[in-house]
Every structure is written in C-alpha cells, then in structure tokens.
Amino acid sequence: MARPKKPLISRTRVIETALMLIDRDGLKQLSLTRLAAELGVHNSSVYYHYRYKDDILADVLRLVLDNFVVESDTEIDWKTYILEYAPRFLDTLNAHPQVVPLLVAQTPRTFGLEYENQTVSILLKAGFPLEYVIVIREHLEALTVGALQYGNNNLFTEVPESLTELRSAVEAARAVSAQDRFRLACKAYVAGLEIQLAAWTAGESESFI
Helix, strand or coil: CCCCCCCCCCHHHHHHHHHHHHHHHCHHHCCHHHHHHHHCCCHHHHHCCCCCHHHHHHHHHHHHHHCCCCCCCCCCCHHHHHHHHHHHHHHHHHCCHHHHHHHHHCCCCCCCHHHHHHHHHHHHHHCCCHHHHHHHHHHHHHHHHHHHHCCCCCCCCCCCCCCHHHHHHHHHHCCCCHHHHHHHHHHHHHHHHHHHHHHHHCCCCCCCC
16 A cells, blocks of 8 residues: 555654553564554554664664753763763663663664764863773773663572572672662772773873773
C-alpha cells in the first residue's frame, strides 16, 4: 500500500511509542507491524515517516539522550563536570536499559556531537593534552557501560564456601547501591586524572603512561 498523502500520526509520536514498547517488551520485540498496531494505524502510516526499523531505533536513542541535558552556558570545572554529569548520564540510561545496546552499537558516533564538543572544550580548558581528551571520554563511557552491566551485583552469583574472601566481599558489596558504586568509580578515576594532569602540566609526559 502506498504511503498516505497526509500523515495520521506525527514522527514524534512514532518514536515515543517505539520507546514505550522497547521499555515494556524489549528491544528484540519491536517491529514496524507491532508499532503500527500500538498506534492504532496501518503500517503505511508508520512507513510515511520511517521505511526502516534501524532509522526508528536511531531516533529512539536520540530521544533518550536528548533527555540528558547539560547547561552549555554554565562555567564548570572538569572535576565537577565529571562527578555531577556522569551519574546523571547513568540515571538516564538506567531509565531505559533496553536502549543501552543501541548506544554501544552506535560507533562511530554521529549524534550528540554538540554535547561531546562541550566535554572536549571543558577538558582542554583544564589543560589536558589534546591527544588524550578522546581517550578520557572513551574511559568515561566504559565506566558508565560497566556500571550498567554490573548494577545488580551480578559479576559473581554463586561463590563456593571455600573461597571465603571472595564470598564475604560479594556479600558485603550488596550493601552498596549501584549509584554509590558508580560514584566511587568516578571519584577514583577523577583522582587518577588529577595526578596525571599535574604530571602533564609539569612536563612529565611519560611519568604515568
């Protein structure tokens, strides 16, 4: 069937509904047919805006990331930037865990570049060498994805009683929330970066590499 001459639904409604279905039923369950049924329209109404499922998924990810807002006109030092906004970014992804595989798969990154440029600008103003700025950005994303992966203390599930140290550590870890574990990781990373930045500033470029 040909596309309708006038759209019965908006592009925004398509994406918001797609995100709702992904959150509810899982990423693999999304299809153009199920999306059209949820919207109460024929498939052609979805095709009016999107011919391919991959295009829908790309815009779903953009919608999620657009909810992560950084005040670009605010002066902020690099340590505060990481320690405040990294947990906010984690919270954004935790609200839509089924979307995380889309984020991991989207490399090279083609969206959110204004936010990425702001991150680079803050790190450069702090004095980080240009050649290591993207490396730092990559490590921050690795920390975030790792926090999402192990947010439920599931790195170790069944530990033999004979491994007493590991077993006690696993049990103790359950008293620390996923948010606090992530903040600890960010603080440790920032502390290491602070040492490295001081070495770079002093001209000791090889000291910690």
